[in-house]
Amino acid sequence: MHFDPANKAFFESLTNFKPLMNERFLEGIKHIVPSVPVFEEFLTHVRRHLLLHPHFFDARTTLANAMAQFAFNTGYILDVTDEETEQLQHLGTSDEDLAIFSCYKPLHERGITPDDLGTRPAIKELIRTQVEAPNRLKNTPIISLTAIDTQSTAVQEMYESFPYPTWKTISPELEAKRWHQAKRNQEMEGHLADRKIKILIAGCGTGEEAISFAAIFPRAEVLAIDLSRNSLAYAIQKAQECGIENIQFRHADILKLEHFPERFDYIVSSGVLHHMVDPFLGWGILRGLLAANGLMKIALYSRLAHRHILKAQAVAKAHGYTDIKVFRKASPMLLDPETRQSLFMLGDCYHLNMYKDMLFHVQDHVFSIQDIAAMLQTLKLKFNGFQLNTTVNENYSKQYRYDLNQTDLDNWNDFEIKNPDTFRSMYMFWCQASS
Ligand SMILES: C[S@@+](CC[C@H](N)C(=O)[O-])C[C@H]1O[C@@H](n2cnc3c(N)ncnc32)[C@H](O)[C@@H]1O
Numbered sequence: 001m002h003f004d005p006a007n008k009a010f011f012e013s014l015t016n017f018k019p020l021m022n023e024r025f026l027e028g029i030k031h032i033v034p035s036v037p038v039f040e041e042f043l044t045h046v047r048r049h050l051l052l053h054p055h056f057f058d059a060r061t062t063l064a065n066a067m068a069q070f071a072f073n074t075g076y077i078l079d080v081t082d083e084e085t086e087q088l089q090h091l092g093t094s095d096e097d098l099a100i101f102s103c104y105k106p107l108h109e110r111g112i113t114p115d116d117l118g119t120r121p122a123i124k125e126l127i128r129t130q131v132e133a134p135n136r137l138k139n140t141p142i143i144s145l146t147a148i149d150t151q152s153t154a155v156q157e158m159y160e161s162f163p164y165p166t167w168k169t170i171s172p173e174l175e176a177k178r179w180h181q182a183k184r185n186q187e188m189e190g191h192l193a194d195r196k197i198k199i200l201i202a203g204c205g206t207g208e209e210a211i212s213f214a215a216i217f218p219r220a221e222v223l224a225i226d227l228s229r230n231s232l233a234y235a236i237q238k239a240q241e242c243g244i245e246n247i248q249f250r251h252a253d254i255l256k257l258e259h260f261p262e263r264f265d266y267i268v269s270s271g272v273l274h275h276m277v278d279p280f281l282g283w284g285i286l287r288g289l290l291a292a293n294g295l296m297k298i299a300l301y302s303r304l305a306h307r308h309i310l311k312a313q314a315v316a317k318a319h320g321y322t323d324i325k326v327f328r329k330a331s332p333m334l335l336d337p338e339t340r341q342s343l344f345m346l347g348d349c350y351h352l353n354m355y356k357d358m359l360f361h362v363q364d365h366v367f368s369i370q371d372i373a374a375m376l377q378t379l380k381l382k383f384n385g386f387q388l389n390t391t392v393n394e395n396y397s398k399q400y401r402y403d404l405n406q407t408d409l410d411n412w413n414d415f416e417i418k419n420p421d422t423f424r425s426m427y428m429f430w431c432q433a434s435s
Helices: 005-012 023-031 037-052 060-073 082-088 095-101 114-119 121-138 150-161 172-181 183-192 208-216 229-242 279-288 307-318 324-334 337-344 352-359 369-378 390-399 409-418
Strands: 198-202 221-226 247-251 264-270 290-300 381-386 427-433
Touching (some): 023 060, 037 082, 060 121, 114 121, 150 229, 183 290, 229 247, 279 290, 279 369, 369 409
Parallel strands (some): 221 247
Antiparallel strands (some): 290 427
């Protein structure tokens, strides 16, 4: 992102890259994506030099190996000039050239297969992540539970094209430990601990939440469904890596579960209903699957906290942008400083697919607390509380000290108007069957 035009000339003039050849930097960019525009701009130039000026580097393959992991992890979000595109055509098939190529595109596009692992030790890590792991996902068998409704196909296609979110690792033991230590989770979900309950994760995506719940409630039977087979494949692989066995992952559409015979003690649906044509219809179907006194955890976009995203979406639409990369590059010039600032502090801005999910989704809705209150009432669900960091709960209790349980949605509406970023990471709340 060219927030400061002076950066470009400075980064272009760099010729000494020795300081980057240290373990911390190389390992760091393999695993971490800082939410810092100028760092991204710096890496864009380092990659450009790697391709165009080989004589600046002593250990080009080593740096390219790390840079290629960064490129893969960010969905190839870095800008590419015409000069780079032209130069890519001239790369050969040496390990060094393949490492440089994979800073721009995945290696399978150069005909590399898992069989090359044994013969190319200098780029074996890249072959593992860019060729072998995606191959394994493609071959993961997925069991179907329902058909997919035509209303859901646009969203299904979107998440087939990129399993979301592409998380790396969690520790089941740590998840369970953290849950036991968090007072809020105990208050809301403690009554379900150590019981043989049934949990439905509706729209499990790539499985992080499902795996976490399966670890927290080891005696539970977890059913995790999603529209996207590719996301489910990712989730299945991760569950195997984590040694989690109490989840069944199934290909299914919430809309087709209306007559499903099972009832669930706990239903979790995070960031899913707001991507349905009619979120209320989806929520109603899930409500029908809830056991008597069953618990639900729902997460929905807040209109107020989403205001900068809504603004950026409106700007992209008004200017007719359809290519996400082109819009991202132009956005610093198009967006007002406040919108630009608040977007670029979000981690989702630094991964192409996350960015697409945030700004160019095929379908999303936003809500207010009043909308949620109305839906809860119609669905006969009792509001049990938001999941927030404790500072917010403390601030709330200073202002509304008589609402001891913090469940008065009129107060929360008032609180959100005064603090519009409260629900930046969605309205995440528990509710319970009330009759
Ligand atoms: C933004 S992702 C969230 C994934 C996961 N809940 C999480 O928080 O990481 C939304 C997911 O909902 C799934 N989804 C959307 N509509 C659905 C439906 N009607 N039935 C099942 N899954 C659905 C999508 O396929 C996608 O994987």
